[in-house]
Every structure is written in structure tokens, then in C-alpha cells.
Amino acid sequence: MRIARWTVSGQPGAVGEDVAGEGFVIGSRVVEFPRGLTVGAVLHGGLALAAELHAEVEREAAPGRSLAEAGRSLAEVQLLAPLVPSSIRDFVAFEEHVEGVSASVDGKSEVVPEWYEAPTFYFTNPHTVLGPDEPVCPPVTERLDFELEVAAVIGGDGGTNLTPAEAGGAIFGYTVMNDWSARDLQSREMKVRLGPAKGKDFGTSLGPWIVTADELEPYLDADGFLAVRAEVRVNDELVGEDLVSNMGWPFGDLVAYASRNSRVVAGDVLGSGTTGNGGCLSELWGRRGDLTPAPLREGDVVRMTVEGVGELVSIVGAASPAPIIPPARVRSRARTRGANR
Known part of the structure; x- marks a missing residue:
């Protein structure tokens, strides 16, 4: 099953408005x-409710009309991000990515021993989620x-x-x-031993839909890893x-690590972290020692395709300048009020 959210323009009674829909892609x-x-x-x-609803849709199809004729054509709608996340955790689970990006962001290519001990993640912003074809408006950045x-x-x-077994079932x-x-923002702020923050939280694109876990079971290898091919193209170049x-x-x-001494709930999104072998530009910059390929610019089209899941297309929009915040003020470190008067 594929689960999606969408808008439809120009429906009767809603001229000039977008009408939201949520359901299956069939x-x-x-x-x-x-x-x-x-x-x-x-x-x-x-998943039990999803399967029940899917069967209900099949039963309610008009006599003599195939299920594929129900609803609306994908060509008539604009897909949105497939959910409003409860939270977004983003892991760093690909060793090859860590090797390359550490050189670009930190100036030294390495995989620290601690990486192998546990699947580390950070929380990113669930309020700046973007859907398919929705432009990202980044901060002012050169990278x-x-x-x-x-x-x-x-x-x-x-x-x-x-x-891990229970978590897989969740x-x-x-x-x-x-x-x-x-x-560039990420590199600066992570020197403070916190983050990433403003280098990341301006946008996360999700889509085009959610493919239910049972659909991807044929791709699981003997060790339980999801052996699907993932590709990314910029302006149609792989x-x-x-x-x-x-x-x-x-x-x-x-998922099990995220739940440790904590809780995962319905609607939580857990990113795998960036794939290796060019899953981001920064990995390639670190390996090559220069900005090749060039950083993204306004108008660039990023196309991500994951076998068995789908294709997510995103457009780079104009940068969005933000109000200036002054640097930290020098403080006296006085411990009582008025001590520096």
C-alpha cells in the first residue's frame, strides 16, 4: 500500500482554493x-487499520468499475509531504558517508570509534517539512x-x-x-560541540508517499537490511x-535505539542518514578536496529515486535572508547584581 496527502485546485464549491485529500495511491x-x-x-x-481501509475501498468500488478508476488521477493533484511528523530523528548510519563528509565539515577524514558503538542521531525540525516539487528556501549560504x-x-x-525485533514491528x-x-553554517556551529542546528533546520523534504513495510519485505536481505538501490541526480546528472x-x-x-529510555510514537520519522558514494555533495567535496560538484544554486532540481519506494523531486528556491543577531557580549562574570557598577 502507498499512503499520501494531496491538494486539488478548482473543485466545485472551492473555486480558487486547494482541497486537501488523504488516502491511498492505487x-x-x-x-x-x-x-x-x-x-x-x-x-x-x-498496518492492520490500513489493510482494513484498503479492503473497504476495494469493496466500495462501483459495480463494473475497476479500483484503478476510483478517486482522482495523480496528474490532477499535487502531492504534499505524506505526513505531519510527530518528530524527526536523523541518524548517521552509513560509514562511507562519515568518512567523506568529516573531511569536508571538520577538515579531517575519519570515522571515530564511537560511531561503531551505537547508531547516533540528532533531532531536526518537524515544522519545516516540504513535499514533492515544493521549493526549499535556504538561508544565505555558499554551500x-x-x-x-x-x-x-x-x-x-x-x-x-x-x-530490535519489536522495533522492526513498529x-x-x-x-x-x-x-x-x-x-558552511553547519561547520561553524558544530565547532561549539552542539548541533547541527541552523545548518539543517530550514527544510526537510519527504515523499512522494509512504510505502507500507510489507511492500518492502521482498527487499530484506538475510541480515534484515533493506537492500534497495538509491540514486540522486542534480539537473538530471547522476x-x-x-x-x-x-x-x-x-x-x-x-528504532530500538531511539526508544531506549525514551519513547517512539506513531508519526515519528527516523532517517537512515545519508547514503554513501555521493549521497550528498559534501562527501564528494571531502574526498576530492574541492567543491566539485558545485554547491546547489537557485533553480537546481534534485531528484532522488529509491527502489520500491518512489521518486522525490525538489527544487532549490531563492535564499531567505534573516535578521542579524549580534555576537556574544563580553560579560564580567560577576556573581552578584550590581557588583560591576
């Missing part, structure tokens, strides 16, 4: 969920970059301190994820390609 058409349910509600209900990722979406009850499905990055099974940990382990 063939080349979108069909709304029965009972007026939303993606959020279906994620909370889990705008993409990151090719696959993201797991949690469904059902989630949980705390899940085992995965509702997968989507393509582009973790936009302003590498920049990176990798197998997602080159992750250091399978997705179940990522």
Missing part, C-alpha cells in the same frame, strides 16, 4: 480513506547541499525500550527523505548511488 490514482480518516489516524491505527536518505515511519502504539512504512544542509543495505545497522536497530 496505480496512477489517489483514493481518499473511507470514514474521513487522515494519515495521522491511520498511522495510529497501524547548499542535499542528503539522500530513506526514512522509516512509526505506526501503532510505538513503545519504550523496544528490542515500522509502518518508508518514504524518501532529503535532509537539506547549509554546510551524482550518487548506493544500496541502503550498506547501513551499519538495520532500521529495526535504529
Whole structure:
């Protein structure tokens, strides 16, 4: 099953307005969920509810009319991000990416021993999520970059301190994820031993839909890794390609680690981290020692394709200058009020 959200322009009674729809993508058409349910509600209900709704859609198809004729054509709608995330955790699960990007961001190519001990992640901004074809408006940056990722979406009850097997069962499905990055801002702020922050939180693209976990079971290898091919193109030129099974940990382990002494809930998004072999420009800059390929510029089109999941196309929009904040003021470090008067 494929789950999506979309807008439709010019429906009767809503001239000039966009009408939202949430439901299944069936063939080349979108069909709304029965009972007026939303993606959020279906994620909370889990895969069992999704399967029940899909069967209901099949039963309600008009006599003599195929299911593929229900709903609307994909050509009539604009897909949105397939969910409103509860949270977004982004992991760094590809060793090859760490090798290359560390040279570009930190000036030294290395994989620290601590990387191998646990699947590290950071939280990014769930309020700046972008959908397919939606332009990203980055901060003023000279090193705008993409990151090719696959993201797991949690469904059902989630949980705390899940085992890897339990965590794998909490995965509702997968989507393509582009973790936009302003590498010059990221490099500066991470020297403070926190972050990334403003180098990342201006935009994360998700889409084009969520593919339910059962659809990707044929791609699981003997060790439980998702062996799907992922590619990224900039202006139709192939920049990176990798197998997602080159992750250091399978997705179940990522979810289990996220739940450790914490909680994962329906609607949480967990990114795999950037694939290797050109999954982002920064990895290539670090390996080559120069800015080749060139950083992204306004008008560039980034196309990410993940086998079995789908294709996410994004456009680079104009940079968005922000108000200036002054640097830190020199302080006296007085410990009582008025001591420096």
C-alpha cells in the first residue's frame, strides 16, 4: 500500500482554493480513506487499520468499475509531504558517508570509534517539512547541499525500550527523505560541540508517499537490511548511488535505539542518514578536496529515486535572508547584581 496527502485546485464549491485529500495511491490514482480518516489516524491505527481501509475501498468500488478508476488521477493533484511528523530523528548510519563528509565539515577524514558503538542521531525540525516539487528556501549560504536518505515511519502504539525485533514491528512504512544542509553554517556551529542546528533546520523534504513495510519485505536481505538501490541526480546528472543495505545497522536497530529510555510514537520519522558514494555533495567535496560538484544554486532540481519506494523531486528556491543577531557580549562574570557598577 502507498499512503499520501494531496491538494486539488478548482473543485466545485472551492473555486480558487486547494482541497486537501488523504488516502491511498492505487496505480496512477489517489483514493481518499473511507470514514474521513487522515494519515495521522491511520498511522495510529497501524498496518492492520490500513489493510482494513484498503479492503473497504476495494469493496466500495462501483459495480463494473475497476479500483484503478476510483478517486482522482495523480496528474490532477499535487502531492504534499505524506505526513505531519510527530518528530524527526536523523541518524548517521552509513560509514562511507562519515568518512567523506568529516573531511569536508571538520577538515579531517575519519570515522571515530564511537560511531561503531551505537547508531547516533540528532533531532531536526518537524515544522519545516516540504513535499514533492515544493521549493526549499535556504538561508544565505555558499554551500547548499542535499542528503539522500530513506526514512522509516512509526505506526501503532510505538513503545519504550523496544528490542530490535519489536522495533522492526513498529515500522509502518518508508518514504524518501532529503535532509537539506547549509554546510558552511553547519561547520561553524558544530565547532561549539552542539548541533547541527541552523545548518539543517530550514527544510526537510519527504515523499512522494509512504510505502507500507510489507511492500518492502521482498527487499530484506538475510541480515534484515533493506537492500534497495538509491540514486540522486542534480539537473538530471547522476551524482550518487548506493544500496541502503550498506547501513551499519538495520532500521529495526535504529528504532530500538531511539526508544531506549525514551519513547517512539506513531508519526515519528527516523532517517537512515545519508547514503554513501555521493549521497550528498559534501562527501564528494571531502574526498576530492574541492567543491566539485558545485554547491546547489537557485533553480537546481534534485531528484532522488529509491527502489520500491518512489521518486522525490525538489527544487532549490531563492535564499531567505534573516535578521542579524549580534555576537556574544563580553560579560564580567560577576556573581552578584550590581557588583560591576
